[in-house]
Amino acid sequence: MNQKRIDKLGPLKRRRELFRVFGDDSAPLALVSWGSSAGVCREALTHARSMGFQAKLLVPYLVYPVAEEVYREFFASVRAGLVVEQSHQGQLYRILRMFLDLPKGVRSFAKDGANPFLPSEVAEQLRQAALALQGEGQDAREPQE
Secondary structure, X not given: OHHHHHHOHHHXXXXXXXXXXXEOOOOOEEEEEOHHHHHHHHHHHHHHHHOOEOEEEXXXXXXXXXXHHHHHHHHOOOOEEEEXXXXXXXXXXXXXXXXXXXXXEEEEXXXXXXXXXXXXXXXXXXXXXXXXXXXXXXXXXXXXX
């Protein structure tokens, strides 16, 4: 019976409809968020893009088992970003690090307590990540035409 239950986990990893991606597929900046902070991150993404930053957001509706291929594809262009979650220890970030080699500039942005994230504070953290990229000689701004 245990093996029967374990065998059900594999197909879940391939269910791409359990993940939503917003923004530019080739963006160097990224947000990953789930649960109550996902809506805030969608608004923060809109704000960051209005400031001219190339960014994208991944919202998983499946946290475990980790769909490694989905995350690898998402992080392929990413140089910096945040795993935003309303939790004390940043559990999703820790789980992702167990299964994936996250890009060097991706870090946890976790917050505990009753006060939710504000879109402006997430956008500001994303702006700081973009500035760090610029310090490394990479640009996270939208190309000018």
